[in-house]
Amino acid sequence: MEWETVIGLEVHAQLLTKSKAFSGAATKYGAEPNTQACAVDIALPGVLPVFNREAARMAVRFGLAVGAQINHRSVFARKNYFYPDLPKGYQISQYELPIVTQGNITIEVDGVQKRIGITRAHLEEDAGKSLHEDFHGMTGIDLNRAGTPLLEIVSEPDMRSAKEAVAYLKKLHELVRYLEICDGNMQEGSFRCDANVSVRPKGENKLGTRAELKNINSFRFVEKAIELEVERQIDLIEGGGKVVQETRLYDSDQNITRSMRSKEEAMDYRYFPDPDLPPLVITEDFIRGVEKTLPELPDAKRARFMQVYGLNAYDAGVLTSSREMADYYEQVVRDSKTDPKIAANWITGELAAFLNRDNREIAASPVTVPMMSGLLRRLADNTISGKIAKEVFESMWNGEGDADAVIAKKGLQQITDTGAIEKVIEEIIAKNPKQLEQYRAGKQALFGYFVGQVMKVTQGKANPQQVNELLRKKLGA
């Protein structure tokens, strides 16, 4: 039996508004519990919501970026259920008439492009947090997060593998960060993903019963959780069982998915339009205004980088993985006026490695754009060799000054004086008669040995090309 996997993803992206969706309280992460929840957020008797239009602006940005339809009129609806982190006993969301519908995102897996549909994106408010540890059998409720605006992005069930799901998520993640509507911090919970997974016999049109996977907070876990779930469902069906529609939690420690109380599925939210809020009206002018502020989107930027800078798809991809890195790169190319491909190598190579090692964002890089540009210029004008440049980079990273300062202080200038190099070569040859004989007898590999010796004596500062040329000449005889 050949099985087909069907996956749909729901992403809750916390919007980067300064204040909450329906109140003026701050949304900053990490404050002391219950210090960022005002009367409206804690649902005191008599309070009323007032919509933060910045959230709508961000939703429209998203809608435009995915080629979606922006509804000029959308309606806030109440989703009713009881839970201590939901102070009103209902969540203000959007149900029948969301702000954004019918968009799409193109992903690429193993070189194949595929269009994934986005059914809808709607605005809603986040709930507070329930903290179960540290409270000795009770639960602590922190309402700081209650009321933070979310954009819930729902995909069509267009994905057919865990890989496609991850590709979609990564694309979406990159997009919301590019648009500056969400910081995409999965650990802090500002980008949350639920996966709806089902299987069906290949060729079958009808969808199988799906399970919803929750609590997946990294791309790696998404892939694992989905694969586990697919396996579980196939085993279940092949063993004669039926898949039950339920919510399952991914347990990363035990590497399994566990069922939550399936009573959850019986939830009737009794959605109805919120009578405290008029319909959200977005004019065509507003949409055009937002459109003007859209940044160059990742795909367009990638294509431009490949064309203008002559980069391959991989490098273009890495450089454009964030707007910050793409901007850094372009500024370096502009300032240094050196080969864009070499600049690309340095940024995707050395810089990226150091950023990763020290767990820094590029915005916090000790090697700034001017410093990087300086280094590349010295490389281009042969002041230093590539190998020495790496040493200079590390020194710059450690705060020892810019390229020129480091080169001067450490005397790292390349030796390009032919005479000087020849002298060293002659000395080395004189000191190593045995190797000379072996080389001339045919042991070509010893060339590297001589190069190494020259480099050792010159502390790596001899210009490698000249060393090669002169050594060949001297040894060749």
Next chain:
Amino acid sequence: MIEKTVAELSAALRRKEISSVELARLFLERIDRYKDLNAFITVDAERTLAQAEASDERLARGANNPLTGIPLAQKDIFCADGWRTTCGSRILSNFVAPYNATTVDKFNQAGVVCLGKTNMDEFAMGSSNETSYYGVVKNPWNPALVPGGSSGGSAAAVAARLAPAATGTDTGGSIRQPAALCNLTGLKPSYGRVSRYGMIAFASSLDQGGLLTRTAEDAALLLNVMAGFDPRDSTSVDEPVPDYTQSLDQDIKGLRIGLPKEYFSQGLNPEVMKVIESAMAEFKKLGAQVVEVTLPNSQLAIPCYYVLAPAEASSNLSRFDGARYGLRAKDYTDLLDMYCKTRAEGFGAEVKRRIMIGTYALSAGYYDAYYLKAQKLRRLIAEDFRKAFEACDVIMGPTSPTTAFRIGEKSDDPVAMYLNDIYTVPTNLAGLPGLSIPAGFDSRDLPVGLQMIGKYFDEARLLNVAHRYQQVTDWHHRIPPGFDE
């Protein structure tokens, strides 16, 4: 002094015939003397007098707001900073509001003095003030009878001269019907005219804050302060507030009064009918014409209201769960148990009934047949009014099908109780302004109210028409026997 209207008290305060503190003391003493009426849930003499003192200082410095120093009773549905605010319920019996409703803020800024929080049907659900956790309120006209509801405490207080005026709220008639049963002028402004911020919600699309006074002039003075756009209430309308006192004396010659034929069919109490007819005669003398209009979907108003209001209430009251404020049950085993016990103990029977009805009307499989259908009917009812207003300027009729009834008479029959609202509910569904004024008495010497319904934001006209009527009649001056000091 207690006989003076707000307008007269304002003049007296300015002429220094009395101070705000003296006035407050006078009413506080009466409130205490007549506490048997049970019109108030919370009285805080210290707070009241402190406010009065501050107002006296403002008066001494030459305050220009005519309401500075005027005592006002506030329905216990308005959150007032530092005041216990119960909404007539056990579940908020220990809730001290940490903020002011916009309405309270506005009155405070004007220098109005809060006399206390008046009794009301629990969460504004009722037409007799018999569902309050804090006990039944007695009608000053006859203590064996109900004062009407849900603003029964406010009505009893003003009728018994325990306060010159009071605020109320009206979702299906809760200002107008008690006004009619207690011989008062009761105003429900257009939906969106008065801010709902801080006014504990019963049914969000129907609730409106308003006034119970003895005269239309007083209502105009107080509405000048109460009305206005509030950015904290997204349903508040940015419509300019006129000076409602300016147009009170306008001539009403040529006014077209529409009488809906559906309101005068079989079943209307003949004594009520007689009062309305006399009132029409007075209006004709003032130069108005009376025309018949039709509101064909009238009989759908009660079923429509009793689906929509409970539906919204079932959601609005979800926040009363014992988690953050208010009553929390003492013994519970887990979260669900806490919710169930808290709400079982905290809510009265009528509130529970409406939450259940509302939850049902919104539930999967029933939403379309009940909630959605009711919303569509609501549109038809509003359309009826729009069409009727093509032929008239003001619609009039009885406020209540009966005069005050006995305490306990209808409390076992919810539907009989709901039918008290047949004339008032349509106005809330349509969002139009409604005013009830005293128009006569029945054979038991009980007051009969005349209701006036205006076009959107036409409160000025309603008050004008009422004022002209009050200039040629004296029903509104009558005092309940035994309460004239």
